[in-house]
Amino acid sequence: xxxxxQPLYKDKIVAQKRALQDPNWVKWSLIVITISFITLFICxxxxxxxxxxxxxxxxAYWSALSQPDTLSAxxxxxxxxxxxxxxxxxxxxxxxWAITRFDFKGKSFLTTLIDxxxxxxxxxSGLIFVLLFGAQGWxxxxxxxxxxxxxxxxxxxxxxxxxxxxxxxxxQLIPLMQEMGNQExxxxxxxxxxxxxxxxxxTVPNIKWALLYGVLLCNARAMGEFGAVSVVSGHIxxxxxxxxxxxxxxxxxxxxxxxxxxxxxxxxxxxxxxxxKTALEWKQSNR
Amino acid sequence: xxxxxxxxxxxxxxxxxxxxxxxxxxxxLSTLVFKSFALSxxxxxxxxxxxxxxxxxxxxxxxxLAAASIASLFGFITAWVLVxxxxxxKNIFHALIDxxxxxxxxxxxxxxxxxxxxxxxxxxxxxETFGIQVAFKPMGIVVxxxxxxxxxxxxxxxxVLLEFETTMEEAGSSLGATRLQxxxxxxxxxxxxxxxxxxxxxxxxxxxxxxxxxxxAGNIPYxxxxxxxxxxxxxxxxxxxxxxxxxxxxxxxxxxxLLLINLLQLxxxxxxxxx
Amino acid sequence: MKNNFLNSLLAAVLAxxxxxxxxxxxxxxxxxxxxxxxxFYKEYNPVFAKYWKAKTGDNVTVNxxxxxxxxxxxxxxxxxxxDVVTLALAYDVDQLHQKRKLIPENWQSLLPNNSxxxxxxxxxxxxxxxxxxxxxxxxxxKPNVSIVTPNPKTSGGARWNFLAAWGYALKHNNxxxxxxxxxxxxxxxxxxxxxxxxxxxxxxxxEREIGDVLITWENEAYLxxxxxxxxxxxxxxxxxxxxxxxxxxxxxxxxxxxxxTEVATEYLKYLYSKEGQDLIGKHFYRPTDPEISAKYAxxxxxxxxxxxxxxxxxNEAQKKFFADDGVFDEIYAPGK
Numbered sequence: 099x100x101x102x103x104q105p106l107y108k109d110k111i112v113a114q115k116r117a118l119q120d121p122n123w124v125k126w127s128l129i130v131i132t133i134s135f136i137t138l139f140i141c142x143x144x145x146x147x148x149x150x151x152x153x154x155x156x157x158a159y160w161s162a163l164s165q166p167d168t169l170s171a172x173x174x175x176x177x178x179x180x181x182x183x184x185x186x187x188x189x190x191x192x193x194x195w196a197i198t199r200f201d202f203k204g205k206s207f208l209t210t211l212i213d214x215x216x217x218x219x220x221x222x223s224g225l226i227f228v229l230l231f232g233a234q235g236w237x238x239x240x241x242x243x244x245x246x247x248x249x250x251x252x253x254x255x256x257x258x259x260x261x262x263x264x265x266x267x268x269x270q271l272i273p274l275m276q277e278m279g280n281q282e283x284x285x286x287x288x289x290x291x292x293x294x295x296x297x298x299x300x301t302v303p304n305i306k307w308a309l310l311y312g313v314l315l316c317n318a319r320a321m322g323e324f325g326a327v328s329v330v331s332g333h334i335x336x337x338x339x340x341x342x343x344x345x346x347x348x349x350x351x352x353x354x355x356x357x358x359x360x361x362x363x364x365x366x367x368x369x370x371x372x373x374x375k376t377a378l379e380w381k382q383s384n385r
Numbered sequence: 386x387x388x389x390x391x392x393x394x395x396x397x398x399x400x401x402x403x404x405x406x407x408x409x410x411x412x413x414l415s416t417l418v419f420k421s422f423a424l425s426x427x428x429x430x431x432x433x434x435x436x437x438x439x440x441x442x443x444x445x446x447x448x449x450l451a452a453a454s455i456a457s458l459f460g461f462i463t464a465w466v467l468v469x470x471x472x473x474x475k476n477i478f479h480a481l482i483d484x485x486x487x488x489x490x491x492x493x494x495x496x497x498x499x500x501x502x503x504x505x506x507x508x509x510x511x512x513e514t515f516g517i518q519v520a521f522k523p524m525g526i527v528v529x530x531x532x533x534x535x536x537x538x539x540x541x542x543x544x545v546l547l548e549f550e551t552t553m554e555e556a557g558s559s560l561g562a563t564r565l566q567x568x569x570x571x572x573x574x575x576x577x578x579x580x581x582x583x584x585x586x587x588x589x590x591x592x593x594x595x596x597x598x599x600x601x602a603g604n605i606p607y608x609x610x611x612x613x614x615x616x617x618x619x620x621x622x623x624x625x626x627x628x629x630x631x632x633x634x635x636x637x638x639x640x641x642x643l644l645l646i647n648l649l650q651l652x653x654x655x656x657x658x659x660x
Numbered sequence: 661m662k663n664n665f666l667n668s669l670l671a672a673v674l675a676x677x678x679x680x681x682x683x684x685x686x687x688x689x690x691x692x693x694x695x696x697x698x699x700f701y702k703e704y705n706p707v708f709a710k711y712w713k714a715k716t717g718d719n720v721t722v723n724x725x726x727x728x729x730x731x732x733x734x735x736x737x738x739x740x741x742x743d744v745v746t747l748a749l750a751y752d753v754d755q756l757h758q759k760r761k762l763i764p765e766n767w768q769s770l771l772p773n774n775s776x777x778x779x780x781x782x783x784x785x786x787x788x789x790x791x792x793x794x795x796x797x798x799x800x801x802k803p804n805v806s807i808v809t810p811n812p813k814t815s816g817g818a819r820w821n822f823l824a825a826w827g828y829a830l831k832h833n834n835x836x837x838x839x840x841x842x843x844x845x846x847x848x849x850x851x852x853x854x855x856x857x858x859x860x861x862x863x864x865x866x867e868r869e870i871g872d873v874l875i876t877w878e879n880e881a882y883l884x885x886x887x888x889x890x891x892x893x894x895x896x897x898x899x900x901x902x903x904x905x906x907x908x909x910x911x912x913x914x915x916x917x918x919x920x921t922e923v924a925t926e927y928l929k930y931l932y933s934k935e936g937q938d939l940i941g942k943h944f945y946r947p948t949d950p951e952i953s954a955k956y957a958x959x960x961x962x963x964x965x966x967x968x969x970x971x972x973x974x975n976e977a978q979k980k981f982f983a984d985d986g987v988f989d990e991i992y993a994p995g996k
């Protein structure tokens with residue numbers, strides 16, 4: 099009996115292995131497809147941005163970036179990110195806590211509402227703030243009487259960006275905290291730790307990488323948003339143009355180097371973000 | 386539920402969540418609803434069912450559908466390759482996936498139009514070898530939307546693939562299944578909900594996309610005019626009611642889509658919890 | 661005329677008073693303009709600042725915002741605090757009165773020449789050598805020609821394009837409107853891209869290399885020759901076109917609030933001065949001052965120019981051609 103089953107068993111092992119691993123030709127053709135796809139849709143566009151930015155040399159690149167209008171666009175973009183990212187981070191943590199640590203009616207509905215800004219057209223995201231704060235909007239008259247400027251000024255740009263980047267941190271945290279469960283936190287609480295202490299000592303260390311990733315993505319999006327900001331900005335050079343708007347303005351001025359130099363800052367920012375993120379993931383998996 | 390009694394901080398966190406959600410998202414969005422009240426139901430229907438609006442909805446939905454499908458197929462392959470295989474330079478490709486999130490959409494539009502224009506280096510190749518013009522045709526919209534969609538699909542499928550237990554594959558294989566059977570009967574059904582979520586996210590985002598599309602679409606009425614562009618056109622004609630009517634319709638559609646995604650995820654979680 | 665004199669006298673008196681102040685004030689003006697004027701105002705603003713400094717001792721900085729005419733006028737209506745608007749057509753400026761009374765009803769009579777410091781017209785830009793032999797409007801409606809124009813719904817310049825073609829068709833078809841409609845329908849059937857603004861259309865034609873003919877502002881066509889080389893493109897002037905009168909206006913409501921009425925008015929008036937008119941000619945707009953106009957006369961081909969009055973003014977033209985379900989929508993309706 100052994101003499102007969104032995105080779106059969108061996109065959110079975112081989113067959114099992116085959117069923118667990120993709121044949122080499124499949125593996126390599128899938129790799130080739132992936133590389134071509136990513137190259138076509140991501141590497142080539144990125145390469146073009148860099149190529150155009152440096153097409154007239156390093157000095158032209160540098161002088162394009164040191165123009166006052168470019169500098170003020172960079173400054174405005176940083177201000178917008180500095181306000182929106184912390185606010186949306188606090189919101190994201192608090193929403194994730196409420197949603198994943200408690201059961202209540204309408205939770206699914208609430209999660210959907212949090213996701214909503216993801217799928218609202220940027221054009222609409224800008225329009226709603228015009229309807230709210232524009233001269234013909236709800237608060238328009240009051241704002242004019244009190245000489246408060248929201249639309250076509252920094253507050254309007256901040257608000258539109260807040261709306262666009264609203265779900266980013268929450269979306270990173272909710273699935274993770276759902277999966278983690280709350281046994282650890284319950285244990286800490288039952289040992290007499292305060293709520294705050296439990297949060298800082300147990301929850302934060304567990305979610306820190308996801309939190310950081312959410313913050314990084316939120317920041318990248320806040321700096322790169324075009325559509326919504328374009329509706330509420332007013333496009334005043336040197337005053338209300340963010341970096342993405344400045345790219346468009348320069349491009350329309352036939353200043354190709356200037357446009358792509360500004361774009362390259364945003365691309366570089368994205369890449370630094372992504373490298374940071376990959377490093378974080380690597381650190382996390384090695385933990 | 387019992388666990389809510391132990392954990393602290395429900396009131397402040399849910400309070401802040403609702404307040405902030407209300408201030409930043411709900412009140413601004415409600416302007417669309419109230420502005421639309423200025424219109425009678427008949428006026429609303431008249432705007433929404435005008436031929437031009439309907440055809441822009443057709444353009445937006447069909448291109449977003451095509452782009453989300455293509456992005457789902459290749460996004461799935463990409464996620465699979467990045468999770469399962471190792472090859473030289475994998476980390477670089479992995480890091481680049483999120484680029485479309487961060488690059489301003491206008492830059493994406495300008496760059497894609499430059500590449501795919503009939504005299505651009507890929508556009509020329511496609512035009513001369515296959516006779517296909519991409520930029521300034523509906524095909525151009527699809528290309529821009531694929532670019533936008535990539536991270537949505539890859540980043541939704543990837544974690545599920547990572548978590549997916551190889552023990553299930555082993556069980557299948559020990560029962561004598563071939564690789565193809567393991568894939569179609571075990572792996573794919575488990576990944577499918579995530580893939581569908583990624584698809585729906587990409588679709589919802591694609592329908593609303595504006596910045597990248599207008600640079601590459603051609604913007605010809607009835608051919609390549611998308612809904613967000615029509616909203617902008619209405620606004621620039623001082624027709625705020627018309628613009629809000631279209632915007633509200635889009636908002637409702639995207640809300641329903643998202644609700645569907647969330648219910649789908651809930652259903653999947655419940656089902657996998659029972660398993 | 662008398663009014664103008666009084667105004668300038670008043671301005672001069674105020675200027676002297678202002679100059680007597682010990683330190684110079686810093687004034688900011690916001691000029692909200694349409695797309696192709698970027699290069700012109702970039703050069704005009706410092707010239708005006710120098711003039712104003714010499715006259716009053718005050719430092720004036722003019723900020724610029726450019727975009728499609730409709731979008732810009734809408735932004736001002738929604739609260740963008742422009743001291744002056746310099747737009748592509750009177751219809752958009754008129755909305756500032758119609759919708760929010762930001763400017764008086766008679767705004768167009770406050771400055772000379774219907775408040776248009778310069779005029780322009782619509783011409784064709786073709787690739788060097790004019791391979792398709794385009795000479796006039798009837799050449800660009802032929803089936804094998806691909807054209808680029810902005811969308812008349814969003815671009816002021818494109819509305820001038822449309823009306824110029826319509827005027828040509830009327831002239832050659834004994835004023836038969838049905839025939840004109842067929843003509844314009846054929847024209848837009850040839851459109852490869854409809855951009856939202858004039859500058860976007862130029863980019864499509866030049867950078868994207870789309871189309872055989874770009875229908876555009878005369879000044880925009882000359883700018884392309886200067887920026888991208890006269891060896892690559894040619895300007896074709898049709899036998900008939902339209903007299904485009906891009907108007908300027910002080911947004912009185914905003915200027916009063918900012919206390920800038922005087923400097924804003926002077927900013928626009930200076931456009932009519934010899935210096936202003938010379939810069940206008942230099943940037944390929946047609947000066948209205950007879951003397952400067954003569955200086956730049958050889959720069960522009962002469963052609964028959966129809967006026968917007970032929971269409972009953974902008975409000976009429978807008979309603980008939982560009983409003984929802986107007987002629988432009990009809991020619992794009994499917995099945996035609």
